[in-house]
Amino acid sequence: MKPVVCSFYIRTPAESGQFYYDRVNVGSYHGDGKLHTPQPPQVGDLLHLWDTVKRDGGTYVVLARQWLYSSYGSTNWPVLEQQPTVGPLLEVIVEPAEGVFRDQALRPDEEDGGQ
Template sequence: MMPVVCSFYIRVPVGDGQFYYDHVNVGSPHGDGKLHTPNPPQAGDLIHLWDTVRQQGGTYEVLARKWLHSSYGSFNWPVLELQPTVGPLLDLIVEPAEDVFRDQALRSDEEGTTP
């Protein structure tokens, strides 16, 4: 199974219902700033991203996904090949989100202690 090539974009509001979409350059052995994975995140998932260029990151919620599959005869699926040479491309729109443990309360025996 070919891995899915994921590109992440942070949705930043600029007013009047419009947004900037800032690309996140994810560290990768491929050197393309994209996540190559057999298990891409689903809409609604929380994911931690680290931008290797901006040196910043955090927890984000996946808002939307857009798939692009190779067409037969294209660069990524040459004629006479039985399958594409590159997995599908997936653009993911994310926005900053709180962690899943955001509402965790301290137990009475933990108060005043640090982890």
């Protein structure tokens, strides 16, 4: 099975009540700014993304996913091939989020520097 090719888009609110969607260019062997993986993130997952072009990143939560499968006879599934030559494409919408330790409290002995 071919890996899923994931593109990530950060959603931020616009003044109009709509949203901006900014693509994240993740580093990859393929050099296409996309994540090629057999296990794409699920809605609700927290993940860390680093944009290699903007040199910026952070923790994000997955809001939505949109799949695109190759059609027979397309560039990604040439005629006479039994299967696509590229895995399905997945657009992943994320928004900034705090990490899983966002509600961590300091222990009493840690609050004063352990003294």
